[in-house]
Amino acid sequence: MAIHLTKESRVLVQGMTGGEGMKHTRRMLAAGTNVVGGVNPRKAGRTVDFDERAVPVFGTVHEGMDATGADVTVVFVPPAFAKAAVTEAADAGIGLAVVITEGIPVHDAVAFTAYAKSKGTRIIGPNCPGLITPGQSNAGIIPADITKPGRIGLVSKSGTLTYQLMYELRDTGFSTCVGIGGDPVVGTTHIDCLAAFEQDPETDVIVMIGEIGGDAEERAASYIREHVTKPVIGYIAGFTAPEGRTMGHAGAIVSGSSGTAQAKKEALEAAGVPVGGTPTETARLVLTRLEAERAGNQA
Structure with a gap:
């Protein structure tokens, strides 16, 4: 067993097509994480190739969940957009949102953590490395090989x-x-x-x-x-x-x-x-x- 993250977890990445999102999505996939999609409304409908894995991009978290059954999202969006990203994920009913972004204003963090809790979404972070269940799944930036x-x-x-x-x-x-x-x-x-x-x-x-x-x-x-x-x-x-x-x-x-x-x-x-x-x-x-x-x- 494990807590909060298992091999059964299906992961979306908000901000997957950005520099940090691309880098760490590749690392998560290499660790065995079941990354089922990215979220970027400007690039919806495309796929991104990670070595031999093609990952689809959705316009919203709700669309990604409907298409893939995702129950986890990892947030790599810039600080100014983090509150909107987490709120969107909570509104979609995601079970776990892992907020990697640092530099988020405290009043934004207060707002989205309270809102997510009211919607039944667990937040890990913000300004965190995420979590890993070794040999099963890795959601965030923790090195999987140590x-x-x-x-x-x-x-x-x-x-x-x-x-x-x-x-x-x-x-x-x-x-x-x-x-x-x-x-x-x-x-x-x-x-x-x-x-x-x-x-x-x-x-x-x-x-x-x-x-x-x-x-x-x-x-x-x-x-x-x-x-x-x-x-x-x-x-x-x-x-x-x-x-x-x-x-x-x-x-x-x-x-x-x-x-x-x-x-x-x-x-x-x-x-x-x-x-x-x-x-x-x-x-x-x-x-x-x-x-x-x-x-x-x-x-």
């Missing part, structure tokens, strides 16, 4: 750290890796993914990567304490970040005593979550816990 299928679930604010942990644990493998994005407003939270991994029978250990800014990790710690029975290993980025300065992500900013890495680390440890000091140390904690789980199961 890991393999396994039993670790990963949820992360940071795309780069998602890749780092995938590589560190490449010989062990993952059930699903989800990059939720680092903007102040995101459609899917750490808690959403923790809940999904808790219910996934093929996830044994969960890795949660957070960073400075906001209180998402503290809220996740409270959720873990009350609702998660599987082992969780944490990592927090930003211990050396200067106060008041945004570090890469729009949501990664410390103001006063709020949102510090130390506060997040302490909250997670109080909930029984070991927190690594580096990605490599975090990976070692994961392997140690997996070994303990396996030993316990064999006893």
